[in-house]
Amino acid sequence: MIEFEKIILIPTPLIPVYDSSFEKKKVEVWIKRDDLTHPEVSGNKFRKLKYNLMEARRSDSDHLVTFGGAYSNHIFAVAAAGHYFNFKTTAFIRGDELNPDSSPTLRFASEKGMTLRFVSREAYRHKEELVKKTSSSDYLIPEGGSNRLALAGVAEMADEILEKTQADFICCAAGTGGTLAGILSNTKYKGKVLGIPVLKGGEFIRQEVTQLLGYDPGERLILKTGYHFGGYGKTKPELSAFIESIQHNHNIPLEYVYTGKLFFAVYDLINQGFFPEGSGIVIVHTGGLQKNSPSNS
Numbered sequence: 358m359i360e361f362e363k364i365i366l367i368p369t370p371l372i373p374v375y376d377s378s379f380e381k382k383k384v385e386v387w388i389k390r391d392d393l394t395h396p397e398v399s400g401n402k403f404r405k406l407k408y409n410l411m412e413a414r415r416s417d418s419d420h421l422v423t424f425g426g427a428y429s430n431h432i433f434a435v436a437a438a439g440h441y442f443n444f445k446t447t448a449f450i451r452g453d454e455l456n457p458d459s460s461p462t463l464r465f466a467s468e469k470g471m472t473l474r475f476v477s478r479e480a481y482r483h484k485e486e487l488v489k490k491t492s493s494s495d496y497l498i499p500e501g502g503s504n505r506l507a508l509a510g511v512a513e514m515a516d517e518i519l520e521k522t523q524a525d526f527i528c529c530a531a532g533t534g535g536t537l538a539g540i541l542s543n544t545k546y547k548g549k550v551l552g553i554p555v556l557k558g559g560e561f562i563r564q565e566v567t568q569l570l571g572y573d574p575g576e577r578l579i580l581k582t583g584y585h586f587g588g589y590g591k592t593k594p595e596l597s598a599f600i601e602s603i604q605h606n607h608n609i610p611l612e613y614v615y616t617g618k619l620f621f622a623v624y625d626l627i628n629q630g631f632f633p634e635g636s637g638i639v640i641v642h643t644g645g646l647q648k649n650s651p652s653n654s
């Protein structure tokens with residue numbers, strides 16, 4: 358039994374936002390402030406980890422093993438979750454030239470007690486081999502945390518939205534597609550899911566979602582692949598200015614890797630008239646601010 362509620366804020370607030378362009382286009386917009394779950398185990402990371410942590414505890418495993426890059430929100434969240442919920446943690450980090458001081462994320466993870474194992478990019482490509490070397494009592498969590506149990510946690514976030522409003526569109530940033538798949542897996546939700554891939558060539562997300570769900574979501578999943586701003590972790594002055602304006606006008610912190618691109622895309626699509634008049638639109642703020650860290654990347 359893990360008492361998440363002791364430190365995790367759930368349900369997270371769903372707040373209405375107002376903007377002259379929303380009124381002009383006759384749409385209603387809410388933000389699901391999932392970034393407020395916890396400063397360090399925030400947003401979709403908590404949702405994806407929840408049932409994995411429960412399963413690890415149920416199967417008497419006290420060691421979480423996972424994978425990621427030097428700036429990964431997932432590594433950050435697993436290190437923090439291990440610290441708060443009493444699991445040892447190990448992460449295989451892409452790049453054998455790195456060390457725990459190579460990024461604020463790695464420094465944070467190491468301070469939280471995570472064992473960091475730096476592996477070459479070549480070895481990282483063959484993760485299955487690394488996994489074979491771990492003990493059978495280890496609990497493995499895939500890169501990005503997206504697996505079947507992750508979907509159940511994300512589906513609960515969609516439940517929280519449905520308790521407050523019947524959305525026509527739930528909009529979310531996409532990296533691996535796990536969060537989109539989790540929202541789609543909620544059978545009570547009948548509306549559409551709009552995904553904004555943050556990587557170039559984001560069409561691959563449909564296959565990932567299909568694989569995680571076990572079926573093709575068809576027209577219920579809409580991907581808008583033109584908002585990557587040059588690729589993963591890339592930004593442009595107009596995106597940075599937009600993020601500042603959201604902070605200034607609505608007091609909502611965004612970063613440029615995931616949620617900045619998402620919010621920019623939804624605002625742009627509203628202005629273009631993409632959403633039919635009368636639509637209820639929910640933007641999911643998935644966190645990712647790595648608040649304890651000096652960097653937001």
Ligand SMILES: Cc1ncc(COP(=O)(O)O)c(C=O)c1O
Pocket residue numbers: 400401430431501503530531532533534535536537615616643644645646
């Ligand atoms: C803050 C944030 N938002 C969105 C995503 C995308 O989630 P997913 O990998 O499930 O598509 C991630 C992680 O990849 C993330 O860290």
